[in-house]
Amino acid sequence: MNTPPSSLAAQCTDGSSVRIGALAPLTRPGWVEAGQHLIAGMELAVRDVNEAGGLGGRPLELVVRDTAADPQRAAAAVDELAHFGVAALAGEYHSVVARTAAARADALRLPYLCSSAVLDALTEEPTDAVARLCPAQSHGWRIYADFLRGAGHSRIAVATQPSVYWTSGTRLLRDCLAPHGGTVIELDMSELTPTAVCDALADHGATALLLLVGHPEPAVPVVQSVRRDRRLAGILIGAPAGQPEFAEWETLLGELGTGIPFLRYLPRHLTPLGVRVEKALRARLVHAPSFVAFEGYDTIAVLTDVLRTYGTDRARIAEAWPRVAVDGTRGRIEFSRAPAISVWQWTWPPVQVVDRDPANPGRFRILHAG
Structure with a gap:
């Protein structure tokens, strides 16, 4: 300067x-x-x-x-x-x-x-x-949507709560996936229990469930219910907002909290x-x-x-x-100045999709980068 x-x-x-x-x-x-x-x-x-x-x-x-x-x-x-x-x-x-x-x-x-x-x-x-x-959310979540498509997921369910942030995330995912034949099903956590979420997933045949909800409630009980439901053994749980990043996630969920891809902003x-x-x-x-x-x-x-x-x-x-x-x-x-962004923006920080390694929950695996 x-x-x-x-x-x-x-x-x-x-x-x-x-x-x-x-x-x-x-x-x-x-x-x-x-x-x-x-x-x-x-x-x-x-x-x-x-x-x-x-x-x-x-x-x-x-x-x-x-x-x-x-x-x-x-x-x-x-x-x-x-x-x-x-x-x-x-x-x-x-x-x-x-x-x-x-x-x-x-x-x-x-x-x-x-x-x-x-x-x-x-x-x-x-x-x-x-x-x-x-x-910006649109930048990071598009990278997450690319990861989902690359992993073969086109029928996505989102467990969500009323919030402008979660609503925006749902819209971004739908906009990114729809042109490629993908669908996004919304599960309203203000009305559903974790058990009811499992029933809905089984009925809809979704291959991935994304946690667009607060932490630790209701994210943790939803993960526990889905992971223990034999009908949903093959479903991917994802958390684009980054809930699994912090140590509390591992403490509360242990092995149940592994293999859940999320966004983090590190190179x-x-x-x-x-x-x-x-x-x-x-x-x-x-x-x-x-x-x-x-x-x-x-x-x-x-x-x-x-x-x-x-x-x-x-x-x-x-x-x-x-x-x-x-x-x-x-x-x-x-x-x-980035298009459609109203503030001065670092364009762009590094973005990764990572998860906790099932073999070592304290270690992160890089699954995708953008």
């Missing part, structure tokens, strides 16, 4: 901190483990920045707020953080929550780098205030930075870091680069997205 005349180094060096607001689900009903990984990655990156001297002589400070998967709680947190004087907003895992946070940040002209929420329509109208690190080989970060994250998290932890680290890496070059003025930060060129843990990060 070319340094403009007014960079952070030329601004105040009185030792006061440069603050970044961070949103994450850290209590139920949010996906707590995802939130913990996201914040762990961010905190590690902040530590690295400060150990290297901070930003123009000023320490970087992460101001964390728990969204608990509640959009209104997230909106209130954005207001609070903006008033608190953060230079930028970062984070969030749940798409519906991130959409509310993005709308509020856009209204306040507070730059927001979304770490891990994939819903295409993150804002209703195009905005310069918001950028996103993770791939086959991490960058040299990624290798170092992975080692440090393992020490922090005890378990292997998920892709969400790397998204957290990369979020702070990008914002640090922008702050060093453009300073803490919010308008200048928002103007900087198309000029970003940062070597992250998973590759070179640059933002552009």
